[in-house]
Amino acid sequence: MAKDKSILTPQSKTFLKAYLNNPSPTGFESSGQKIWLDYIKPYIDEYFVDTYGTAVGVINPKAEYKVVIEAHADEISWFVHYITKDGFIYLRRNGGSDHQIAPSKRVNIHTDKGIVKAVFGWPAIHVRDAAKEETPTLKNIFLDLGCKSDKEVEELGVHVGCVVTYEDELMELNDRYYVGRALDNRIGGFMIAEVARLLKQNKDKLPFGLYIVNAVQEEVGLRGAEMIARRINPDVAIITDVCHDTQTPMMNKITSGDLSCGKGPVLSYAPAVQNNLLKLVIEAAKKNKIEFQRQAASRATGTDTDAFAYSTDGIASVLISLPLRYMHTTVETVHKQDVEEVIKLIYHSLKSIKNNHDFRYIK
Numbered sequence: 001m002a003k004d005k006s007i008l009t010p011q012s013k014t015f016l017k018a019y020l021n022n023p024s025p026t027g028f029e030s031s032g033q034k035i036w037l038d039y040i041k042p043y044i045d046e047y048f049v050d051t052y053g054t055a056v057g058v059i060n061p062k063a064e065y066k067v068v069i070e071a072h073a074d075e076i077s078w079f080v081h082y083i084t085k086d087g088f089i090y091l092r093r094n095g096g097s098d099h100q101i102a103p104s105k106r107v108n109i110h111t112d113k114g115i116v117k118a119v120f121g122w123p124a125i126h127v128r129d130a131a132k133e134e135t136p137t138l139k140n141i142f143l144d145l146g147c148k149s150d151k152e153v154e155e156l157g158v159h160v161g162c163v164v165t166y167e168d169e170l171m172e173l174n175d176r177y178y179v180g181r182a183l184d185n186r187i188g189g190f191m192i193a194e195v196a197r198l199l200k201q202n203k204d205k206l207p208f209g210l211y212i213v214n215a216v217q218e219e220v221g222l223r224g225a226e227m228i229a230r231r232i233n234p235d236v237a238i239i240t241d242v243c244h245d246t247q248t249p250m251m252n253k254i255t256s257g258d259l260s261c262g263k264g265p266v267l268s269y270a271p272a273v274q275n276n277l278l279k280l281v282i283e284a285a286k287k288n289k290i291e292f293q294r295q296a297a298s299r300a301t302g303t304d305t306d307a308f309a310y311s312t313d314g315i316a317s318v319l320i321s322l323p324l325r326y327m328h329t330t331v332e333t334v335h336k337q338d339v340e341e342v343i344k345l346i347y348h349s350l351k352s353i354k355n356n357h358d359f360r361y362i363k
């Protein structure tokens with residue numbers, strides 16, 4: 001696992017592209033979950049999917065001691081909320097969608113009849129009143145389907161409640177970065193799938209049950225993680241998500257910390273992070289020469305770590321984050337080397353956990 005040699009295979013990269021390009025809006029993650037499960041099936045012993053769509057691959061399912069590695073599968077999106085008589089559409093958020101980036105974006109409206117194309121319209125600069133310049137808000141952004149009436153919209157299969165996603169797809173930037181929509185956090189699903197592949201490839205025998213969890217509905221309050229944490233009731237949870245790179249213009253290091261794409265995984269200090277488990281991860285990083293960064297959270301990490309840590313009787317939990325630029329936009333950007341380093345760190349952390357590992361502070 002030398003740093004100058006990629007651990008990804010051609011099959012890994014094919015999966016990455018297919019999985020990240022596939023729409024997976026909150027509450028409608030099933031098509032992406034099928035892609036994810038099909039990829040990891042050769043590397044696991046069994047799998048299950050819960051009622052709301054969280055997918056779980058299991059290695060050593062009969063083991064009593066349970067360890068989870070987890071990411072979330074959903075992406076931010078929009079709901080059709082109101083169709084005007086002249087065929088324009090107003091929206092509601094499904095997750096933390098950014099209204100300011102919407103004007104001039106192309107979108108896919110997901111209907112029972114298939115994809116319907118639309119655009120976020122916006123008045124041309126020529127006709128806007130500079131003295132009364134409006135900024136995009138939920139009250140004034142709208143979709144144009146090229147329809148003349150609400151009946152034409154309905155004939156296309158579009159109705160209130162249809163979900164809307166941006167059509168932007170994965171690209172590479174300067175052979176150094178992955179760029180696209182929904183890297184938050186399907187890139188996490190990719191990384192934990194690659195951990196499963198490495199375990200199989202290296203013929204590693206874990207002394208515990210490993211649950212590879214791709215959770216739904218994180219973007220609306222960690223809901224999928226809450227449900228699956230109660231169902232699995234693991235002893236340990238290693239969560240991966242994205243965090244903010246703070247090196248670009250308009251970022252404030254005083255409020256957001258000093259974190260950078262290309263400098264490795266980010267480890268969080270927070271009440272929900274179990275300190276003895278965090279020490280194990282840090283030791284695994286140092287032993288395997290994996291560079292890492294640190295960040296401090298306040299009351300909560302804002303990730304599925306919180307859902308696992310405070311589930312049932314308390315689950316020893318840790319957060320390994322991937323630095324990302326331009327979160328909740330269509331050009332979310334991560335460093336390719338960081339992706340591989342997160343995979344390695346999760347892998348080596350798992351290898352450091354013993355059967356019945358006791359992480360309690362006081363014994």
